[in-house]
Every structure is written in C-alpha cells, then in structure tokens.
Amino acid sequence: MTGELSGQATTGELGYEGALRPGSLEEFVGQSRVRQQLRLLLDAATMQQRTPDHILLAGPPGLGKTTLSMIVAAELEKPLHQTSGPAIQHAGDLAAVLSALTPGEVLFIDEIHRMARSAEEMLYLAMEDFKIDIMVGKGAGATSIPLEIAPFTLVGATTRAGLLPNPLRDRFGFTAHLEFYADDELESVVTRAARLLEFDIAAAGVSEIARRSRGTPRIANRLLRRVRDYSLVHGVAGGTDAVQAALALYDVDAQGLDRLDREVLRAVVERFGGGPVGLSTLAVSVGEEAETIESVVEPFLVRAGLLSRTPRGRTVTRMGWEHTGIPMPPVS
Numbered sequence: 001m002t003g004e005l006s007g008q009a010t011t012g013e014l015g016y017e018g019a020l021r022p023g024s025l026e027e028f029v030g031q032s033r034v035r036q037q038l039r040l041l042l043d044a045a046t047m048q049q050r051t052p053d054h055i056l057l058a059g060p061p062g063l064g065k066t067t068l069s070m071i072v073a074a075e076l077e078k079p080l081h082q083t084s085g086p087a088i089q090h091a092g093d094l095a096a097v098l099s100a101l102t103p104g105e106v107l108f109i110d111e112i113h114r115m116a117r118s119a120e121e122m123l124y125l126a127m128e129d130f131k132i133d134i135m136v137g138k139g140a141g142a143t144s145i146p147l148e149i150a151p152f153t154l155v156g157a158t159t160r161a162g163l164l165p166n167p168l169r170d171r172f173g174f175t176a177h178l179e180f181y182a183d184d185e186l187e188s189v190v191t192r193a194a195r196l197l198e199f200d201i202a203a204a205g206v207s208e209i210a211r212r213s214r215g216t217p218r219i220a221n222r223l224l225r226r227v228r229d230y231s232l233v234h235g236v237a238g239g240t241d242a243v244q245a246a247l248a249l250y251d252v253d254a255q256g257l258d259r260l261d262r263e264v265l266r267a268v269v270e271r272f273g274g275g276p277v278g279l280s281t282l283a284v285s286v287g288e289e290a291e292t293i294e295s296v297v298e299p300f301l302v303r304a305g306l307l308s309r310t311p312r313g314r315t316v317t318r319m320g321w322e323h324t325g326i327p328m329p330p331v332s
Contacts, residue, residue: 030185053173058161062218063178065157069108085114094119112156113163180215201238212256276313
C-alpha cells in the first residue's frame with residue numbers, strides 16, 4: 001500500500017501476513033473463476049501423475065498471487081522454492097536455482113518480468129525440455145554443456161504482463177488474470193482475518209474497512225490490523241467509530257485514498273490544471289518513483305473514476321476534481 005501505510009514490513013507484519021494466508025483453494029476468498037481453473041489443472045495433473053503445466057498469475061499487487069503459488073505447492077504436496085525477477089540478474093543465478101530443484105517442485109518467481117534477458121532465454125529451454133545449457137569458458141573456446149534438470153512447475157507472478165516477452169508468455173500452459181475484489185468478498189476476507197487475529201469487530205466496522213480497501217485483500221488485512229491496534233491502545237470496541245478514527249489517523253479517507261493518492265490528484269489539478277501530464281513529470285512533482293505511480297496508484301484511481309489515462313498523459317476527471325474539493329474550471 002502507498003502513503004503512510006507503506007514502507008518496509010516488520011517481522012511482526014510478515015508473521016501476520018503468513019498467518020492470514022489461506023492454505024487451500026477452498027479457503028481462498030474471491031477469484032472464483034481462477035480457483036475453478038486451477039482446481040481443474042491441478043486435479044488433472046494429479047490423476048495423470050504428471051507435472052502440471054506452468055502457471056502465470058497476472059494482476060495488480062495484493063490480490064493473492066504469492067498466496068496462490070503457495071496453495072499450488074500445498075495442493076500438489078510438493079516443496080515450494082521462492083525467488084524474484086530482480087534477484088535473477090544473470091543466467092548463472094537461474095542455473096543455480098534450477099539445478100537445485102527436486103522432481104515435481106514448484107518454483108515461484110515473483111515479478112518475473114524483471115528477470116535479466118539472458119536468464120529469460122535460459123528459462124525457455126528449461127520450461128519446455130527440462131534442461132539447460134551451461135557455457136564453460138569464454139570467447140572462441142567456450143563450450144556448451146547440456147544439463148538435465150528435474151521436472152518442475154513454474155509459477156510466475158507479474159504486475160506488468162505486457163512487459164513479458166512473447167516467447168516466455170507463450171510457454172505458460174495457463175495464464176490467470178486476477179481481478180480487484182468486490183466489497184462483499186473483502187468483507188469475507190476481513191471477517192476471516194479478524195477471527196484468526198481473535199479481534200471482535202462489529203459487522204458495520206467490517207463493511208467500513210472493506211469499502212476503504214481499494215478492492216485489495218492485502219490492504220484490507222493491513223487496515224484491519226491498524227484498527228485492532230487502535231482498539232487495543234485506546235481500549236475501545238471494534239465498532240464503526242474505532243474504524244473511522246483509526247483510518248483517519250492513517251490518512252485513509254472514505255473512498256480508500258491515502259496520502260499519496262491525494263497528492264497525485266492534487267498535483268495534476270493544482271500544478272497542471274487537471275492535465276494532461278506525463279507520467280515521469282507527475283512522478284517528479286510528487287517525489288515518487290514513476291513505477292509506483294503507474295503500478296500502485298494509477299490502477300485504483302482509474303478504476304475509481306478519478307483519473308484517466310490518455311495518449312497525451314494523465315487527466316483528472318470531474319469526479320477527481322470533486323474529490324480534491326477544488327472547483328473545476330468551466331470548459332471553454
């Protein structure tokens with residue numbers, strides 16, 4: 001999440017994240033079509049006693065891609081090896097990971113679109129034929145040595161599916177596109193998390209958190225923990241008043257916008273007359289990375305109807321102007 005709730009996760013936060021993750025497809029809330037598709041793929045592979053096809057999970061952050069990769073391994077009763085695209089910057093990095101896999105193991109690569117190109121090319125052969133070529137030596141004397149690797153299932157996760165090269169994307173047997181959650185699904189997520197955290201929260205409070213969670217379970221769980229902390233420290237019940245007070249403290253407004261969301265809207269309105277403005281210029285104006293604006297802030301603002309993306313740049317909509325409280329200039 002952006003703004004005041006973002007930053008490096010503490011050990012306690014990571015522990016809570018793990019405790020709240022569902023352990024099976026039946027426990028997983030939302031994404032019903034994806035769950036049905038995965039169930040069919042995994043059951044068919046189990047019945048045929050073969051390694052399942054490689055799986056690509058695409059969608060915005062916080063919708064459950066990492067959780068689903070863990071569930072795939074759990075359903076197959078196989079170990080899970082986790083790594084990330086930024087950690088694989090050389091073909092040798094990938095070769096070390098692949099050569100250590102055991103038969104049937106699930107390899108999860110988060111942000112797979114950020115892998116080095118040389119590693120991507122090695123992955124093509126590994127995904128299709130379960131072997132890799134190791135280059136020994138340099139220059140004219142270099143020799144390629146084929147190395148067999150154990151059959152494995154690759155689960156790749158990406159927030160930017162369009163950045164994946166076609167040869168890599170085509171080698172996935174199944175591609176799932178995760179969608180933002182509806183409020184009733186988020187209420188189920190919050191209710192389940194509250195039960196696991198042994199936090200007594202009113203139904204109205206659950207609904208309030210769900211409405212402000214930007215369609216994202218990860219954010220819903222984080223907001224719930226902040227409300228629980230507020231209730232604990234101030235000695236109040238987990239009702240609507242506690243939810244509103246806690247989220248106001250953390251700068252999360254009634255529509256789920258946080259500090260950075262509002263800064264982006266106000267920057268476009270106040271500094272650029274409502275737009276259009278380019279992504280890099282907008283990022284510099286709010287002191288944030290362009291990738292954060294594009295992958296974290298924009299998807300929600302566009303989905304909420306507050307911001308639009310045009311060929312000329314980002315433009316604040318009429319609803320966005322109303323949200324900032326600044327009168328929209330008349331259209332000439």
